[in-house]
Amino acid sequence: MKKKSAYNVAVVGATGAVGTEMLRILEERKFPVDRVLPLASARSAGEDVSFNGQDITVKLLEKDSFAGIDIVLFSAGADTSKEFAPLAVDAGAIVVDNSSAWRMDSHVPLVVPEVNAHALEWHNGIIANPNCSTIQMVVALQPLHKAVCIKRVVVTTFQSVSGTGKDAMEELADQSRKLMSLQESKATVYPHHIAFNCLPHIDDFLPSGYTKEEMKMVNETQKIMEDAMIQVTATTVRVPVFVSHAESINIETKRRLTANEARAILSEAPGVQVYDDPSHQIYPLQIDVAGTDAVYVGRVREDESIANGLNLWVVADNLRKGAALNAVQIAEELIR
Numbered sequence: 001m002k003k004k005s006a007y008n009v010a011v012v013g014a015t016g017a018v019g020t021e022m023l024r025i026l027e028e029r030k031f032p033v034d035r036v037l038p039l040a041s042a043r044s045a046g047e048d049v050s051f052n053g054q055d056i057t058v059k060l061l062e063k064d065s066f067a068g069i070d071i072v073l074f075s076a077g078a079d080t081s082k083e084f085a086p087l088a089v090d091a092g093a094i095v096v097d098n099s100s101a102w103r104m105d106s107h108v109p110l111v112v113p114e115v116n117a118h119a120l121e122w123h124n125g126i127i128a129n130p131n132c133s134t135i136q137m138v139v140a141l142q143p144l145h146k147a148v149c150i151k152r153v154v155v156t157t158f159q160s161v162s163g164t165g166k167d168a169m170e171e172l173a174d175q176s177r178k179l180m181s182l183q184e185s186k187a188t189v190y191p192h193h194i195a196f197n198c199l200p201h202i203d204d205f206l207p208s209g210y211t212k213e214e215m216k217m218v219n220e221t222q223k224i225m226e227d228a229m230i231q232v233t234a235t236t237v238r239v240p241v242f243v244s245h246a247e248s249i250n251i252e253t254k255r256r257l258t259a260n261e262a263r264a265i266l267s268e269a270p271g272v273q274v275y276d277d278p279s280h281q282i283y284p285l286q287i288d289v290a291g292t293d294a295v296y297v298g299r300v301r302e303d304e305s306i307a308n309g310l311n312l313w314v315v316a317d318n319l320r321k322g323a324a325l326n327a328v329q330i331a332e333e334l335i336r
């Protein structure tokens with residue numbers, strides 16, 4: 001990317017749960033922004049969003065929205081990305097796409113900077129941001145994989161409603177209030193009540209019985225870690241938490257690693273914080289992790305049922321490291 005002192009940055013989906021966080025993170029990290037262009041649908045075009053203390057009017061996303069724009073961060077769903085990302089590239093911009101539209105395209109790098117920043121070298125204008133659950137898992141697993149080679153991963157997720165967006169956050173709040181006051185409440189965003197409940201169902205079901213979210217964790221992990229030999233099986237569960245995803249991860253490795261050795265490796269790993277002292281009730285919690293940037297790892301222990309195995313509890317803010325922060329980190333790599 002051509003070096004400049006500041007860049008024109010468009011955010012597609014700027015009024016959403018992820019887009020709002022993108023603007024906040026560009027601001028917090030002092031990304032060199034000349035002009036920021038917030039884009040959304042007709043539902044919120046004309047509204048204001050705040051950036052660096054200024055109110056900026058949201059514009060309607062249109063075919064010719066990208067003239068003069070250097071970088072576009074997309075977070076408005078896969079259909080919008082499929083239609084508009086190629087138009088942004090034609091207009092001369094580089095796209096960092098947060099949807100599932102381009103992730104498994106062999107011409108599109110799928111990047112978590114701590115793991116595979118080198119993949120940015122071969123982009124063709126579009127770079128894909130992985131799924132939130134995959135991002136936090138690979139940040140924690142890559143350093144262990146480098147040390148002892150991971151053969152197999154069994155993961156169960158505990159995913160917050162903010163992963164679905166602003167409507168789902170309102171639904172959890174509304175159902176909770178109504179159920180607590182014995183009022184009738186309806187499920188609209190999810191097929192069942194999410195308040196006081198867990199749903200073993202994220203994204204659509206496939207004929208195999210797995211969900212698309214589960215298969216993203218399988219396929220995206222192999223692509224980012226550049227190892228098709230890593231076997232992954234996932235169960236993804238929606239839990240009544242507003243922000244941050246937690247994951248229970250079991251790994252089987254080629255060589256043995258003690259829990260202490262694993263903690264030592266993880267405490268040196270980029271983007272990871274080890275938070276693991278059960279004797280003092282210390283382990284990562286979704287409520288505490290919301291609003292922070294690291295991938296937190298706790299409950300590290302040896303799997304006593306096999307020769308070489310470990311169990312981990314991994315928590316990250318899905319709107320930040322799982323989406324907006326990872327996208328901005330990719331943009332930072334691109335302008336370096």
Ligand code: NAP
Binds near residue numbers: 013016098167
């Ligand atoms: P959200 O809170 O529902 O926000 C959706 C945003 O997209 C809003 O700004 C909305 O604008 C805009 N939008 C929707 N349809 C549009 C259209 N046809 N044209 C222009 N703008 C449109 O959802 P979110 O949680 O921010 O997620 C947005 C997308 O990001 C998701 O669909 C998903 O693909 C992706 N995502 C990825 C991850 C990840 O795993 N990395 C995590 C979460 C989300 P209005 O205000 O005008 O409606």
Ligand code: 12T
Binds near residue numbers: 202
């Ligand atoms: N269904 O970007 O509902 O592939 O939590 C991210 C989050 C899809 C994605 C969710 C989803 C994606 C969710």
